[in-house]
Amino acid sequence: MAYKLAGVLMLIAIGYWHVPGEQDGLFHPRSFVSKGWLAHERDAVCKYLASGERCTEYLGYSACRFSCGITDDLMGNADLTDGVWVWPEGLSHYVSRHNVMLPEEFILHMRKCSYTVAPEARHASNDQQDFAFWVEWCRLNRKQSILSRFFLKFSDIGRRG
Numbered sequence: 001m002a003y004k005l006a007g008v009l010m011l012i013a014i015g016y017w018h019v020p021g022e023q024d025g026l027f028h029p030r031s032f033v034s035k036g037w038l039a040h041e042r043d044a045v046c047k048y049l050a051s052g053e054r055c056t057e058y059l060g061y062s063a064c065r066f067s068c069g070i071t072d073d074l075m076g077n078a079d080l081t082d083g084v085w086v087w088p089e090g091l092s093h094y095v096s097r098h099n100v101m102l103p104e105e106f107i108l109h110m111r112k113c114s115y116t117v118a119p120e121a122r123h124a125s126n127d128q129q130d131f132a133f134w135v136e137w138c139r140l141n142r143k144q145s146i147l148s149r150f151f152l153k154f155s156d157i158g159r160r161g
């Protein structure tokens, strides 16, 4: 699924969350919580996520969006990559502790690699991130709160009437 755009390797960004006040098209991870999701291979997935190559480091640590009490240094300050996908260092925490789902395409990629990050990931640079896939996946897969579903139904009824 890795591809090049004008000769530049594009890494597919995944696992980034909405920053309050920004028009980023992203959401809070609570929109993707699914208890029991991928329970049988969750450990392998989290190990994969934790073993990506550090490709970009930031000055500050990330903080868990669920404010669960994990210290920020454990959430990390880097982006990790496998040479195809790129994700924030703290993503494994969201999957293991908060039951946050990830796209099937990413899981299939891990399975194909036997949950081992390819050695060539070391040469990937994080200069080019493509958010289009993630933004679209989030839009299609987010769970809406009961209240917002109610308002959607309500506006449907209004339109039909």
Ligand SMILES: [Zn+2]
Pocket (backbone or CB within 6 Å): 064, 065, 066, 067, 068, 069, 070, 093, 097, 098
């Ligand atoms: Zn947490």
